[in-house]
Amino acid sequence: MQRRYGLWHNMPRYVAIFFHYLAQYIKTKMAYRADFFIYAFSDLLLQSVNLIFLLVVFTKVPAIKGWTRDQVLFIYGFFLVPFAIYSGFFNHLFDVPEKYVLQGEMDRVLVRPLNAWYQVVIETMNPELLVGMFAGIALMIYSGQAMHLELIWWDIPLALVMVLGATLIYAGVYTFLASLGFWTEGNIGLMPMVYNLSNYGRYPMTVYRGPIRFILTWVLPFAFVGFYPATLLMHRYEFIGYALLTPVVGVIAFALAYRVWVAGIRRYRGTGS
Amino acid sequence: MTMAAISLLPGGMALSAEHRWSPPSHLGNRIMLYIELIRMEFVNNLAYRSSYLTGIFNYSIQIGAYFFLWDAIYSGRRILGGLNKEEMITYVIVAWVVRSFYFSNLDRRVAVEIREGKIALELIRPYNYQMVKFARAFGEALFRMLFFALPAGIFFYLIRPFGLPAGWPNGLIFLVTIAGSFVINAQISMIAGFLAFFTQSTSGIYRAKRVVMDLFSGLLLPISFYPDWARDIIKLFPFQVVSYMPNLIYLGKITGAAALKVVILQLFWVAVLGVIGFFFWRFAVKHVVIQGG
Numbered sequence: 001m002q003r004r005y006g007l008w009h010n011m012p013r014y015v016a017i018f019f020h021y022l023a024q025y026i027k028t029k030m031a032y033r034a035d036f037f038i039y040a041f042s043d044l045l046l047q048s049v050n051l052i053f054l055l056v057v058f059t060k061v062p063a064i065k066g067w068t069r070d071q072v073l074f075i076y077g078f079f080l081v082p083f084a085i086y087s088g089f090f091n092h093l094f095d096v097p098e099k100y101v102l103q104g105e106m107d108r109v110l111v112r113p114l115n116a117w118y119q120v121v122i123e124t125m126n127p128e129l130l131v132g133m134f135a136g137i138a139l140m141i142y143s144g145q146a147m148h149l150e151l152i153w154w155d156i157p158l159a160l161v162m163v164l165g166a167t168l169i170y171a172g173v174y175t176f177l178a179s180l181g182f183w184t185e186g187n188i189g190l191m192p193m194v195y196n197l198s199n200y201g202r203y204p205m206t207v208y209r210g211p212i213r214f215i216l217t218w219v220l221p222f223a224f225v226g227f228y229p230a231t232l233l234m235h236r237y238e239f240i241g242y243a244l245l246t247p248v249v250g251v252i253a254f255a256l257a258y259r260v261w262v263a264g265i266r267r268y269r270g271t272g273s
Numbered sequence: 274m275t276m277a278a279i280s281l282l283p284g285g286m287a288l289s290a291e292h293r294w295s296p297p298s299h300l301g302n303r304i305m306l307y308i309e310l311i312r313m314e315f316v317n318n319l320a321y322r323s324s325y326l327t328g329i330f331n332y333s334i335q336i337g338a339y340f341f342l343w344d345a346i347y348s349g350r351r352i353l354g355g356l357n358k359e360e361m362i363t364y365v366i367v368a369w370v371v372r373s374f375y376f377s378n379l380d381r382r383v384a385v386e387i388r389e390g391k392i393a394l395e396l397i398r399p400y401n402y403q404m405v406k407f408a409r410a411f412g413e414a415l416f417r418m419l420f421f422a423l424p425a426g427i428f429f430y431l432i433r434p435f436g437l438p439a440g441w442p443n444g445l446i447f448l449v450t451i452a453g454s455f456v457i458n459a460q461i462s463m464i465a466g467f468l469a470f471f472t473q474s475t476s477g478i479y480r481a482k483r484v485v486m487d488l489f490s491g492l493l494l495p496i497s498f499y500p501d502w503a504r505d506i507i508k509l510f511p512f513q514v515v516s517y518m519p520n521l522i523y524l525g526k527i528t529g530a531a532a533l534k535v536v537i538l539q540l541f542w543v544a545v546l547g548v549i550g551f552f553f554w555r556f557a558v559k560h561v562v563i564q565g566g
Contacts, residue, residue: 035476042476045480045481053493059498064346065348199338200341
């Protein structure tokens, strides 16, 4: 019988390989221990800039377009959780056009009996950046308490589903952009732009005008990585329809992007050297 | 960022510097050397014109976020931190456009050279290391001014007209102060590069520097927004003369003698940072020697 190497047929093997990669990663990083911890810590520091910005602005105004300080902090806190997962695992998909396509690293990946996308992700991961999740969770707890948010039984499972959906959106968008590299054969500089746009998702959508809100909801759906799901988790129900769409949008975004990826892999011909 | 891609162009530059070098007995030769370096860096950057184009769109998205935020923050309010809404939008756009001019990755360049021991080669060359770095950074800054900051400014003006400088004296002093912004930012970057040598971690230092500059230079929000105690602390550092004060001169919030005082304050910080940079350099060089680099 032909052996199948797809992710779904070999889950335990894929998990085991993840831990092998992780062990190697930790070994290499431990050679520069201080740098490793400072890197993870300074990532939090970069995020703190936005936090300080918001805290200072809210000393001057009580609310922004009907969103109080604590609500805006809560949205930001939620945003940090999928953002940390993205930073830890999908950020380096931007290496694909240059490193994997142009320089032909993909050759090595493709001859191995393991899903190519999975290999690229675990080869380029920075799992220490997951610490950002704790900052996000702490911020949600702090702001949730400040606005006297009562925990309901479905909050935690819902939060998990929302984070999963938001993560799939990140994975989808970046997989799609990385896949374009198979056609452009090199970096076209879209990644930083999309990254900057993704940061729009951490503020209330009511801040933006119609066209921008439309883009952030239906084209590059970054409204679903922060604002929409966060509103539901803080029990504001004006956007419940959008919020509940988060996992659906995530699955669709990732499924579409993955198809583009597969088409890209088919197109890939190596560097010929 | 696209800028990161345009970081190191080592070989060619050093060669050309050597090629042009003649005995440093004469001050004119020295100056010619630095002018040549500025020119070379400018020309080198011409090769990356197209990446600056995407850089402009990139900046638009970033500035856009702040534009929408401030627009929302001001809804129903007239004045915050001494600025009205139009002034704030002008402030944000001018701050970012000027940043696109003075921004440099000197910290990375210096730290890499020190860590990889390339600095040893620099030491045997008959020129002032820091001055050479500043000259090259200035060449790049001039390039950015022409191919990035100016087109970006015009582009933003076409999308969303913002305020022009408050009168020609302020406009002129503003231009002088942004030259100062470049020098002070370059000096701070240089010192951060030296610091990276002592701390084992380079990425931590770059990021810490970036956080400090973003928050305390006034790039993200005017210093007048901070609580009094924070302002008192920020005053003790050179950061606010990089962005905040030039922007206020542009807006006409600081005029006349007060504006000239900003220029003098910048000169003061250039001198102080120059001394600090000198000692850091000496210290770093000693460490290289000890390590046998």
